[in-house]
Amino acid sequence: METRIIKQMSDFVEPVSRKDFSNFLFVHLQPYGDPINDIEECIDYALLENVLAGGFIIAVIDREKIVGGLIVNHTGMKGYIPENIIVYVAVDSNMRGKGIGKMMIEKAISMCDGDIKLHVEYENPAKRLYERIGFKNKYAEMRFKKN
Secondary structure (H helix, E strand, C coil): CEEEEECCHHHCCCCCCHHHHHHHHHHHCCCCCCCHHHHHHHHHHHCCCCCCCCEEEEEEEECCEEEEEEEEEECCCCCCCCCEEEEEEEECCCCCCCCHHHHHHHHHHHHCCCCEEECCCCCCCHHHHHHHHCCCCCCCCCCCCCC
């Protein structure tokens, strides 16, 4: 297995194109995922060249196929809102339970300056992994959607 760190658009090289990566996340985040255009916006934000924004992407490839993906966005904040957010973590459903998710999260932690948050649905089985790694359940998030 190969792990790639993507920090700019030119880092997307076969077999990991931007389109393939966003499609991978869209499929393998289900049933907890977002619309494809939200995933693509997150990718674009992660690759911004701005000290107060940006982030990075981790892609895991096995036999020329994406089997894991993670996106970190830098928030530009600190303290009350952590400096980093793991926006998406997904592992191919046929590869789960092999340590890929744990490896990606530990790599992301080592690459981040400052604290990290992530959102996880209460019933998502990956929540146990995040807790074992050291994430704590601090808040229930609520959102108000303006039309």
